[in-house]
Amino acid sequence: MNRILVIGAAGMVGRKLLQRLAQDGSLGGSQITHATLHDIVAPRPPRNAAFQVRSVASDLSLAGEADKLVAGRPSVIFHLAAIVSGEAEADFEKGYRVNLDGTRQLFEAIRKVGAGYKPRVVFTSSIAVFGAPFPGAIDDEFLSAPLTSYGTQKAMAELLLSDYTRRGFLDGIGIRLPTVCVRPGKPNRAASGFFSGIIREPLNGQEAVLPVSEDVRHWHASPRAAVGFLLHAAALAGEGERIGPRRNLTMPGLSVTVAEQIAALRRVAGDAPARLIRREPDPAIMRIVKGWPQNFDARRARELGFQADASFEEIIRIYMEEELPA
Amino acid sequence: MNRILVIGAAGMVGRKLLQRLAQDGSLGGSQITHATLHDIVAPRPPRNAAFQVRSVASDLSLAGEADKLVAGRPSVIFHLAAIVSGEAEADFEKGYRVNLDGTRQLFEAIRKVGAGYKPRVVFTSSIAVFGAPFPGAIDDEFLSAPLTSYGTQKAMAELLLSDYTRRGFLDGIGIRLPTVCVRPGKPNRAASGFFSGIIREPLNGQEAVLPVSEDVRHWHASPRAAVGFLLHAAALAGEGERIGPRRNLTMPGLSVTVAEQIAALRRVAGDAPARLIRREPDPAIMRIVKGWPQNFDARRARELGFQADASFEEIIRIYMEEELPA
Numbered sequence: 173m174n175r176i177l178v179i180g181a182a183g184m185v186g187r188k189l190l191q192r193l194a195q196d197g198s199l200g201g202s203q204i205t206h207a208t209l210h211d212i213v214a215p216r217p218p219r220n221a222a223f224q225v226r227s228v229a230s231d232l233s234l235a236g237e238a239d240k241l242v243a244g245r246p247s248v249i250f251h252l253a254a255i256v257s258g259e260a261e262a263d264f265e266k267g268y269r270v271n272l273d274g275t276r277q278l279f280e281a282i283r284k285v286g287a288g289y290k291p292r293v294v295f296t297s298s299i300a301v302f303g304a305p306f307p308g309a310i311d312d313e314f315l316s317a318p319l320t321s322y323g324t325q326k327a328m329a330e331l332l333l334s335d336y337t338r339r340g341f342l343d344g345i346g347i348r349l350p351t352v353c354v355r356p357g358k359p360n361r362a363a364s365g366f367f368s369g370i371i372r373e374p375l376n377g378q379e380a381v382l383p384v385s386e387d388v389r390h391w392h393a394s395p396r397a398a399v400g401f402l403l404h405a406a407a408l409a410g411e412g413e414r415i416g417p418r419r420n421l422t423m424p425g426l427s428v429t430v431a432e433q434i435a436a437l438r439r440v441a442g443d444a445p446a447r448l449i450r451r452e453p454d455p456a457i458m459r460i461v462k463g464w465p466q467n468f469d470a471r472r473a474r475e476l477g478f479q480a481d482a483s484f485e486e487i488i489r490i491y492m493e494e495e496l497p498a
Numbered sequence: 499m500n501r502i503l504v505i506g507a508a509g510m511v512g513r514k515l516l517q518r519l520a521q522d523g524s525l526g527g528s529q530i531t532h533a534t535l536h537d538i539v540a541p542r543p544p545r546n547a548a549f550q551v552r553s554v555a556s557d558l559s560l561a562g563e564a565d566k567l568v569a570g571r572p573s574v575i576f577h578l579a580a581i582v583s584g585e586a587e588a589d590f591e592k593g594y595r596v597n598l599d600g601t602r603q604l605f606e607a608i609r610k611v612g613a614g615y616k617p618r619v620v621f622t623s624s625i626a627v628f629g630a631p632f633p634g635a636i637d638d639e640f641l642s643a644p645l646t647s648y649g650t651q652k653a654m655a656e657l658l659l660s661d662y663t664r665r666g667f668l669d670g671i672g673i674r675l676p677t678v679c680v681r682p683g684k685p686n687r688a689a690s691g692f693f694s695g696i697i698r699e700p701l702n703g704q705e706a707v708l709p710v711s712e713d714v715r716h717w718h719a720s721p722r723a724a725v726g727f728l729l730h731a732a733a734l735a736g737e738g739e740r741i742g743p744r745r746n747l748t749m750p751g752l753s754v755t756v757a758e759q760i761a762a763l764r765r766v767a768g769d770a771p772a773r774l775i776r777r778e779p780d781p782a783i784m785r786i787v788k789g790w791p792q793n794f795d796a797r798r799a800r801e802l803g804f805q806a807d808a809s810f811e812e813i814i815r816i817y818m819e820e821e822l823p824a
Contacts, residue, residue, distance in 0.1 A: 264665065303743065303744075307639075312641075313633075313640060313641050314639060314641060315638075315639050315640060315641050315642065315744075316641065316642065316657070317660070317743070317744045318657070318660075318661070319664065319743060321661055321665070324657050324658070324660070324661040327657050328654045328657050328658070331642070331644070331650050331653050331654050331657075332650070332654070334643070334644075334650070335644070335647055335650040338645065339590065339647070417629065417643070417645060418629075418641075418643045
């Protein structure tokens with residue numbers, strides 16, 4: 173019997189996670205009975221869920237809010253909520269308040285329940301905990317030296333997660349997501365937006381701008397793979413000894429260049445969509461992207477059974493299946 | 499003209515730093531005019547200081563206290579204050595409140611001064627940010643995966659220091675001190691106490707207990723070297739580009755085994771003191787010490803001019819010079 177709590181349930185990954193949970197009806201082999209969905213705005217319940225769903229809107233960083241969320245003693249907590257990179261850089265105080273203090277309030281609320289309560293907490297971290305210069309492939313022992321406030325906040329939350337786990341207050345797994353691609357929806361102004369945009373817009377018959385050169389390499393996972401990571405992390409229960417005290421794992425992904433993305437688009441959808449990609453180099457974006465990780469050796473996560481997408485073609489097909497009208 | 503602030507000025511390293519500053523009268527080539535000494539108890543002013551000294555006792559983690567300390571706009575701030583490892587493990591809340599929140603309050607107080615105020619902040623971190631398993635020598639790119647709450651709090655503060663520096667709110671240098679040896683004073687109950695005890699007690703004609711085997715290797719610096727690191731870090735001003743965005747540096751030290759410590763004691767003080775070391779293996783201490791770093795490749799710090807002691811004999815002679823009656 174599983175009572176689950178999803179914090180950040182209104183976001184893209186949260187919504188896809190809930191669709192999947194509603195479809196499966198179970199988590200780690202045991203039936204889901206209740207789900208509490210939390211976000212700063214009330215999340216929409218998934219369609220056709222066989223379990224009870226409660227939607228809650230509040231500011232997690234306010235005193236007492238986290239306590240309310242854990243009062244029902246959920247056995248699995250997905251903590252996906254965050255101010256994104258650009259906003260955390262633009263609003264220093266808000267980033268720390270939500271990404272660091274909000275997370276700490278959650279962990280503290282769990283600790284204060286006491287009486288042996290020790291939920292599995294799946295925390296979404298990010299490859300933004302890493303900052304250049306990088307080795308050819310970032311392994312599981314490479315330092316976290318973030319170059320953004322967002323990355324700093326995620327790295328600090330990772331440290332808390334490991335310490336709270338080591339002390340026995342919760343049972344945490346932090347998963348560092350690759351850049352999620354293809355993101356559905358409208359283009360946004362994130363510096364990383366073009367990685368999805370050059371696939372998504374052409375498949376919708378629209379022009380996309382490519383602001384960097386085609387040799388730019390980056391680390392990707394589909395939304396479906398990201399949901400797979402979350403479910404796998406939730407179900408790793410009982411393998412504490414195997415995971416050990418380092419509770420934060422770089423997720424496997426695909427390291428591809430922009431040229432390889434475009435070649436995959438041609439193979440999946442023919443030449444026409446790729447012609448809608450307009451090269452318009454943007455020095456500001458090129459400079460930002462230069463500081464980003466390109467490739468990882470995610471050995472620990474692979475050994476623990478986390479699975480990346482098979483190819484960038486598969487990533488494109490997943491987008492088409494899930495988001496395009498048939 | 500230097501106005502300096504020393505937080506944690508009543509501790510052993512703080513007192514030795516102040517003796518040295520009083521003796522030098524200057525820091526980084528410019529005269530010291532004022533020094534504010536802060537601790538949870540009022541620090542004793544150094545003897546023969548040519549600069550104005552103000553002693554302040556307060557709890558840095560309380561709202562508003564850090565603001566008072568930075569109101570005078572010190573140009574150099576040494577932040578040495580911390581709840582030590584054993585106490586941070588025993589009192590979870592106090593460790594986070596002092597070591598994390600206290601440090602954050604200080605950085606926030608500096609940020610809120612604004613108007614271009616950007617002091618050099620020298621923060622003492624620790625090799626406790628690292629946790630086993632280790633490579634043969636821990637290099638500057640090895641991850642922080644602490645195995646104590648103290649190490650976690652120091653690692654989180656390091657991340658803050660780098661982010662506040664990157665954002666231009668302060669100009670921070672974090673220095674990860676080796677185990678300071680020989681610590682003067684009475685034996686304490688710290689698990690690491692024997693590293694100093696097996697030198698200090700015999701030199702004072704007293705018996706010392708060695709609870710581990712002689713092949714245990716560890717990373718040491720004298721109190722004099724530690725003060726040297728602090729002064730060098732304070733004077734690195736203007737070299738921001740050379741330091742880069744990774745503002746936390748593992749200090750150079752000496753990697754020696756207990757057998758090498760004892761051999762050095764014999765060379766410096768003859769055979770008699772070494773006979774006062776009683777072997778009494780303690781499985782609990784042996785287990786703790788097994789999780790500690792043994793050796794580092796502190797290349798970045800060496801390249802930036804930080805200097806370790808020349809030998810363990812020198813470490814012993816420094817203790818004798820500074821602490822034993824002539």
